[in-house]
Amino acid sequence: NAGVTQTPKFRVLKTGQSMTLLCAQDMNHEYMYWYRQDPGMGLRLIHYSVGEGTTAKGEVPDGYNVSRLKKQNFLLGLESAAPSQTSVYFCASSKERPRYTFGSGTRLTVV
Amino acid sequence: DAKTTQPTSMDCAEGRAANLPCNHSTISGNEYVYWYRQIHSQGPQYIIHGLKNNETNEMASLIITEDRKSSTLILPHATLRDTAVYYCIRGGGATNKLIFGTGTLLAVQP
Secondary structure (H helix, E strand, O other), X not given: OOOEEXXXXXXXXXXXXXXXXXXXXXXXXXXXXXXXEOOOOOEEEEEEEOOOOOOEEOOOOOOOEEEOOOOOEEEEEEOOOOHHHOEEEEEEEEOOOOOOEEOOOEEEEEO | OOOOEOOOEEEEEOOOXXXXXXXXXXXXXXXXXXXXXXXXXXXXXXXXXXXXXXXXXXXXXXXXXXXXXXXXXXXXXXXXXXXXEEEEEEEEOOOOEOOOOOOEEEEEEO
16 A cells, blocks of 8 residues: 655756656546645645546646656656756645645755 | 635644634635645645534544634644644645645644
8 A cells, every 4th residue: 555656756867857757656546746845835736637648737837747648657757957946846646625645755956 | 826824833832732724715615625734844644624614533623714714723732743834725626736835834842
């Protein structure tokens, strides 16, 4: 019973590099979300999905792309990383009502 | 903008009740009030939610005013492990998405 698993937990990227963050949930949840959290701030919604094959933009989608090819996985991509994308990234999922289950986060540093 | 208004920080003595206020004066009729908390750098944790009526679970109680413009989260017997940032969020709807604010940092003092 893993819940929401985020991979990797830590990563350092050089400016211009690309990477994909993986979020996997084993609770058969329909809804999945990607947030970022900068120091001293609350969480900001990047992209979300209301079901397999669907994605939608959140508050701060620029510079990110997402895919939900399988119900249990939600991928967040950075095509060309920038220092402004240094942040902690949280994935969450929910089945009904926004009773989210969050992952433990991915700490990304872009140098 | 679906934000709420919360105090930046609060203190509470260990063993006492912690009462965290939240203002959501522009909440619409079908929006719920949700409370989450984030301990240190962990992922946020769901606490409780409500629409109109007061709610209670094993973690906390939620008191919503009759006009629904404000609410209070009550931790009945705060412990040091309750030190965290508490987020009051209004939302729901078809997308189930939540927009977080900056929350209240609750410091439980020994």
